[in-house]
Amino acid sequence: MKNKPETPEPADAAARRAVAPIVCYPIDTLPAPEMDRYRAARLDLTLVDELVVQPRDAKCWSLPAGHFCRIVSIEGSQVGDLNFWNAHDLNERFYSGKTRALHGTHVSTGDQLWSTIPHIRPMATVTHDTLDWYGWDEYGGSVHDVIGTRCDPYTNDILNCVDYHYCCHSNLSRALAGYTKTDVRDAEMLVHDVCNVFMATGFMPETKQYFMKASPVRPGDFIEFFAEMDLIGGLSACPGGDCSTGHSSDAAACYPLKVEVYKPADGALEGWVPSKPNGYSRTHGT
């Protein structure tokens, strides 16, 4: 947390600190999602699947390319931990770090969720977000972060010396194991850093530690994704509930989350193609 330097400042420390930052990954050359087409398509949608994720549990579902998926708050303020996998190759999964590098710490309408190396391509595009009004709060926080990892029983063991089984990592592991009919120890290796749906987070001003605060989500709110490829989704209703106090225990009030999958009208996506494989040769200079 860099609060006790042991090395004296050099004479030009102020000048070095005063250098202005530049964006690491300018996205001007990134192919933009076809938002006009998506906005038009989402006006005529047919619900084809829905499921409810119970508190402190997770579910997986199929999300075919060209479909829309909403994660909906239904009973109370509740955050969700979201994973996406390529339905045909579970080793290709959502890459929160690269998504963060491209789109910033929190995502909303127009941002895309990217997949892991060696694929790095859009898996999904955010097409609607009823919490987009939140913007940035006075603490520098916002909603739907791609900073956090997921609450997990291993970190909980280190910090609190308890064996708690309903962290998001374990919930997603159980759900994926059930969905793919594999052993939970194999499934957990495919669970990955999440998109923290509805969670309000940021960094503390002094220490830059990851913070959370009560989610602004209320029943009826939703975030909507467009599937850029055939996906399996996984969502955990975090044991932190609205994440106003803690997580990784049964202490917080928790509520279910609803997942809805919608198909656009025939012809609405005519000419649209799913995400193409990344163009890099993978020879790495050899």
Ligand SMILES: [Zn+2]
């Ligand atoms: Zn969690």
